[in-house]
Amino acid sequence: MPLPLTLRLGCPLLLCDLALLALLGWGVPSLAPLGLPATWLEAAVRFLGLWRAWGLLAPDQPHLSPPRALTALCLLPPLYLTLRSCLPLPDVPPALLAGAPWAWLLLSYGAVGLAQLTWGALGQGDRTGGPGAEDTERESSATLRRLVGLSRPDVPFLSGAFVFLAIAVIGETFIPYYTGRVIDILGSAYDPDAFATAIVLMSLASFGSSLAAGCRGGLFMFTFSRLNIRTRCQLFSSLVRQDLAFFQQVKTGDLTSRLSKDTTMMSRSVPANANIFLRSLVKALGLYGFMLGLSWRLTLLTLVEMPLTMAAEKVYDARHQAVLRAIQDSMARSTEVVRESVSSIETVRSFATEEEESRRYEAALAETHRLKNRRDLERALYLLFRRLLQLAVQVLMLYCGHQQIRAGLLTKGSLVSFILYQGDVGSYVQTLVYMYGDLLSNVGAAEKVFEYLDREPAVCTDGTRAPESLQGHVSFRNVSFSYPSRPDRQVLKAVSFELRPGEVTALVGLNGSGKSTCVGLLERFYEPQAGEILLDGAPIREYEHRYLHRQVALVGQEPVLFSGSIRENIAYGLGGRGEEQVTRAARAAHASGFIAELDSGFETDVGEKGGQLSAGQKQRIAIARALIRQPAVLILDEATSALDVESECAIRQSVLSRGPRTVLVIAHCMQTVEDADRIVVLEGGAVAEEGTHAELMGRKGPYYRLVQRDLAE
Structure with a gap:
């Protein structure tokens, strides 16, 4: 959706939401005893009301769907309250947003507005591109669906891997929490039973998560191997059925590169990326839940890092994908030089062109080396910026945490747990952002493979005539x-x-x-x-x-x-x-x-x-x-x-x-x-x-x- 339209309709939608909250406020005394069901009912009513208001405010834009900000504005509060209610934490906020103080409303609108502006600024929100951009996005989505479809025979193994993933994530999430509990027990009146219980639970969580993580990784690697072999067989079977003109137009080095490198990249995208993406997503959500329970102020402070990281990642991904494509083409050219020289060694020897062929191969390798150096330099600069940003946020967080401890809003053990959580959640959020770029590169490789898989040979071989005898006229x-x-x-x-x-x-x-x-x-x-x-x-x-x-x-x-x-x-x-x-x-x-x-x-x-x-x-x-x-x-x-x-x-x-x-x-x-x-x-x-x-x-x-x-x- 264009940004001016968002600004033009933002204020009317805000007034509609406030009116809805005022009407819902009349039912607070009767709905409050229902607890979380009332929270979700309130979110559903708000969403339907804002959806209808959007249709009334933008009648001349029937092709535009309501912005994602509406969904986030309505669903984030109940999601947060549901997650917080699962934890034994004090100071539970009001069950209904309609009965909350104005600070909660401002916090809700501010967080969603900042996220929407950041998302739109990065070009990931409602897109304004032309038909070409929509076609590209549609093709990428179709390619991803085909990649997932290739993994259908491995569903039992992937299901088992997801189960182990959930067990590992739950265990890893509780380890920092019990670490903080141990510090609080040691810092106050020593309770041997509470200390032993915390140690035992932390050990069980550590052992269980490690065992489940190993099983998860093994299943994902097994699935990757099966998918890689299956994809290579399908591609080779498609290639040998192509007409002769196809092989005269496409170089052998390109086909070899597709069979060896691109199939490996696209086969890894489903099991490996699903492994990393789901693990990072579940861990990030779980860690943010614990962090909100420990200190919502420090949690909001850590969120400042996310839009800056996403912006840097977007710029880096755009350059990284271009360099990766250039490296793939360069490696294919060097492979073609080797193939031509080895297959025509008699010609090379008869014309005494060994030195020329060596120089040609050296030039191809030099071009690949130059591109890889460029890739590594850009990667180093990106990592430097990211780590400096992490360091700045951690210093700011420690200062604010110290102020909260002095004010009695936070314990030392809770601050230690929060620091452990924050160190982990930052890496998981960055992994989620990185996975988008990595997925794009794998989709690019998959598109080239699918192009060959879908190619119909110019000479059809679907004839059925096979007489018992043939004269040969x-x-x-x-x-x-x-x-x-x-x-x-x-x-x-x-x-x-x-x-x-x-x-x-x-x-x-x-x-x-x-x-x-x-x-x-x-x-x-x-x-x-x-x-x-x-x-x-x-x-x-x-x-x-x-x-x-x-x-x-x-x-x-x-x-x-x-x-x-x-x-x-x-x-x-x-x-x-x-x-x-x-x-x-x-x-x-x-x-x-x-x-x-x-x-x-x-x-x-x-x-x-x-x-x-x-x-x-x-x-x-x-x-x-x-x-x-x-x-x-x-x-x-x-x-x-x-x-x-x-x-x-x-x-x-x-x-x-x-x-x-x-x-x-x-x-x-x-x-x-x-x-x-x-x-x-x-x-x-x-x-x-x-x-x-x-x-x-x-x-x-x-x-x-x-x-x-x-x-x-």
Whole structure:
């Protein structure tokens, strides 16, 4: 709510409240015997009356809800009186505010007014921001609700942790109270029974609170671990289902950072922040209750520290969040430098750029170090201000406490208890204020994770078609395509050709003509913008995802093997394939010879990305990995480029002799496609010509020029 409107309506609302209190004052003699129920009844009547008055005073502002100050003004007195009545303290104030002296009314209005002004000045009250601010707040609230929803399976553990939290807080709250009691007993006429009782109760409270605190922390940490693992699994499962364009646009370092750091931060936000926040909130309320019972004057004095701490915390949080985001981005960049250098170590070594890569990594670390130094400096300045403020308040409180002891309003033991309470309550209030900023940082991390969790891949994999038999007849019909990263450049332009069962079709053309793009579309790495690709007369998007990729197998020029044995790589994704099937596939790929020469045979570990094997050996294992699936369509994209002529001929005969299989061959060397049943020539993203080798050579068109160029090279 705008501040001028608050000032304009504040005085009329104050008069309405005074009128309500005057009317309620007539019923004091009859309501006073009811005690606390009468107090809450009075608060309810005041709240309803002020709510109605707000509607009458602001008819032109129907979208504005009554300010929170109304709720605080009506509910704080009964809350305070209820808490005070639970303690065996003298000088209990009147049960009804209507029968209280004017000092109580002024104190009530002054406290609520100061709190409301401070809240509004800090920008936390009724907000005046535009639609953008409201959208941001709404998104943050939705993110928090999703975070809480992720913890739903851990409700039993969290419930147990909350029970232990309540026990620990109650025990810790009573320790300073009994400490003051012991001092009063020792300072007056010594009573052995009262002294022993106080010591025993203080020991029980200390032991019980310590035991409960340990159980609470253990349950919260257990919950955090479960939530972290669950969140990482969900994120990784979502990432591996994304389309290929997503991984081309997003760096690996960013994804690794989300999986390792951001998931940890967001997983910690619910159990850890709930642990700290609830503990601090309950302790602060309980301690303030005891402090009000000991000396309401000193309690009001300690409240001066709160708005100043909140203001400093707000300024610090704004700067801290910006620095944290910069640090996260900087760490992601340094991780990306390491990944690129390690994964391309051969290139680094071949160009002798070790020093350049080291300097690049050092520069990334230096930027991170600079940002962390800035974060630490701002943190140190903030802590210095906060501790100086605490010291000033404590000195002022000791002076006022001394004056109250001299006036007989406070005992020495009560002052000691109050000092102990005040030292604790300040840290808990500061923790509550800090938790807001920490929660914002975790929400920021959670928003990035949820962005990936909610992302729908551009290529859908929800097809259901899975026939028992498949011929493998593939048809490209007027397929046009542009990569998502370059939508203005059309890679394929109305491409149409067919792959028939039992035939070998070769796809040839210069670099950039669209050969690999055709393979990517057939493998459903991308979705064409126009046209369609049919498999046995049905669009390939209708086929079930796993079924399609068992029937359409791809072997690339640089196949990727996974860490593990040769057997595991050949049977990758197929589960329990037997020894005979693996051996047969290796023999068909002309790989059984070199595998038998290895010390561990099929159990030999290939190393990371197959680094323990040569390029030709990796290609043969990749061919075996495709053949063991017995696909209806086999795509060989320069799959034998690292093999010798003998091995290449043996593999070609083995592949072509296995039934009416559809084979698509992509090659740059024209001699490897001369025996193909059909040759399709791509030029500039379109089909230039197609036919057999003899037919195309007779036309002396694009294919003829490719052959002549190949011979010249």
